[in-house]
Amino acid sequence: MVPILEWLPNNIANSGQGCKWGISWCIHTGFAMLCAGSVHIKNVHNTMLKNLLDACSASLGFYIIGYTLVYSRDNFDRVTIFIGTSIFFLMDVENYTFWLLQFAFAATAATIVA
Numbered sequence: 001m002v003p004i005l006e007w008l009p010n011n012i013a014n015s016g017q018g019c020k021w022g023i024s025w026c027i028h029t030g031f032a033m034l035c036a037g038s039v040h041i042k043n044v045h046n047t048m049l050k051n052l053l054d055a056c057s058a059s060l061g062f063y064i065i066g067y068t069l070v071y072s073r074d075n076f077d078r079v080t081i082f083i084g085t086s087i088f089f090l091m092d093v094e095n096y097t098f099w100l101l102q103f104a105f106a107a108t109a110a111t112i113v114a
Contacts, residue, residue, distance in 0.1 A: 017097040024104040028055065031111045054114050058107035064089060066106060067099055 032051035036044045065088065072087045087093055 014095070014097045017095075017101045021097070021101045021104045024101070024108055028104065028108040028111055031108065035111075050114065051111055054110045055107045058110045059103055062099075062103045062106045067093070067102065070102070 028051075032048060035047045035051060039047050067090065068086075068088050090096070090099060093099060
């Protein structure tokens, strides 16, 4: 059995990241509603589909290569290269809630830009 003092800090951090994910995802949907409110009524479906596809493409892109570009750090002879090779497709990632939080930020940024 894991002592409570070793178990608790990690789960509190993960639940905090989960709450941050929920807030940033609400921001994403808020931007989608803002886009829908700024177009003519006949184009609302197209705008909402565009925002949904932004989120889907952001999830695939961030899953495949985005997380690696930002957080992978490989050292070869004490030289850190720009793009790492250790966590493509989330290989060897232990904290999936952090990935989910960063994905939500990337999807929100994609919605703002689009």
